[in-house]
Amino acid sequence: MPSKRTKRGVARTPIDGDYDVIVCGASFAGLATARELAGMRRSDGDSARVLILDRYEIGERQTSACATPEPWLDALGLRQSMLQSFDELVLHTYGKAIRLELPWSFATFDYRLLCSLLAEQCDAEFETATVTGTQAPGRDGLVTIETDRGDLRAPLLVDALGWRRVLGPKGYQPPEAPLSRGLEVHPHGSGDALEVWVDRSLIPAGYGWSFPAKEEVRVGVGSFDPRTHVRRPTVALAETANRPADGYQGNWIPHQLRNATEGEIFFAGDSAGHCLPLTAEGIRTAFYFGIAAGREIRRVVEGRATRATSLRRYAAFSAAHDRQFRMLLDLQRLVPHLPPWLMATAARAAGGRKFTQWSFNRYLNAAHPSFASPAPRKQRAHPLHRAAGLAKA
Ligand SMILES: Cc1cc2nc3c(=O)[nH]c(=O)nc-3n(C[C@H](O)[C@H](O)[C@H](O)COP(=O)(O)OP(=O)(O)OC[C@H]3O[C@@H](n4cnc5c(N)ncnc54)[C@H](O)[C@@H]3O)c2cc1C
Secondary structure (H helix, E strand, C coil), X not given: CCCCCCCCHHHCCCCCCECCEEEECCCHHHHHHHHHCCCCECCCCCECCEEEEECXXXXXXXXXXXXXXXXXXXXXXXXXXXXXXXXXXXEEECCEEEEEEEEEEEEEECHHHHXXXXXXXXXXXXXXXXXXXXXXXXXXXXXXXXXXXXXXXECEEEECCCCCCCCCCCCCCCCCCCEEEEEEECCECCCCCEEEECCCCCCCCEEEEEEEECCEEEEEEEECCCCCCCHHHHHHHHHHCCXXXXXXXXXXXXXXXXXXXXXXXXXXXXXXXXXXXXXXXXXHHHHHHHHHHHHHHHHHHCCCCCHHHHHHHHHHHHHCCHXXXXXXXXXXXXXXXXXXXXXXXXXXXXXXXHXXXXXXXXXXXXXXXXXXXXXXXXXXXXXHHXXXXXXXX
């Protein structure tokens, strides 16, 4: 795990100022949004000022098992961060192991390096600050963001702060809110298979995973029911694989799409419920919707659209994915109720090459890598990259 580098105590000097765009959150969704704003000029010809805020330094805190479709890493110019690639997925269900041959590969990656590579493609300023809320827009249309280091203002704001949706109304909390629970350990070790367990004896509603990442294996369990604790099954799964339960990391995972805008705020990634239900895959969707938000914001800054129009267009873009998200949510609700024999039969049928290829291609289409703009051909050491103190890859 990366060591802590975030400024503490007196080093957290006050900040203030006005920006064209403030992106809150410097993980998958926030960095993808900011990447889309690189080189942006305002309608008056001046360079736009974009600020990214996060409570930690960029890449300091890994937020997931970091497995994603490999084509997304290529689409964003992030191949260097890849640790391992997998052409098949091994599904364990009620004593059966079914090998699914994938039409595209999944890859595990190094979180810190991936964030650093994304940051290199942005030209935003960066500050570590904890965002605590917003105030209603003033007459000048600027919205105030409140942080532990002071207030900042911008007409365009993105909440890419994860499931808490800090800039939205309060009260969206587990266990009432539609959130899954995820926990994993990162024991030292190696492996060559991407494995998933669907078995009620492990977790009544949810699944377990083991994702090798070169020198460690990310082993975890997710429960669709927020009331079910996952520590015991996570340890049990690690023990089954003969791995020590080291390096705990967990979080809530949204499994229901939410409005992608509210007032003047754009929400992207987990803050908008953009994590896919059933699989809890939220990295590529955070990229995808972050890019969409970035494109809409760019239109406003460049004078090609009003803020109201871009907010409306982005909200409609996100909502247009509702059917796919609902279908996965229906499956998420159904699968735990399937009797073991039916689950094993369905998995074997799904393991047929044609069906696997068709279903995984459809699944990828929900947030396809062709949506990404190409990475700049020559990546440069960027102010944001330098400010974050990240080693050049
Ligand atoms: C155990 C576990 C394993 C997972 N494994 C996978 C996986 O392998 N593949 C996959 O696709 N998905 C996985 N997911 C889901 C995935 O992690 C999320 O969907 C994804 O991280 C969402 O990205 P995001 O950028 O929206 O939010 P996040 O990655 O959660 O980033 C939010 C950012 O905001 C910052 N922040 C939060 N609050 C504040 C604040 N108040 N002020 C300032 N900064 C703040 C955080 O520091 C962070 O940098 C997993 C989830 C869990 C819990």
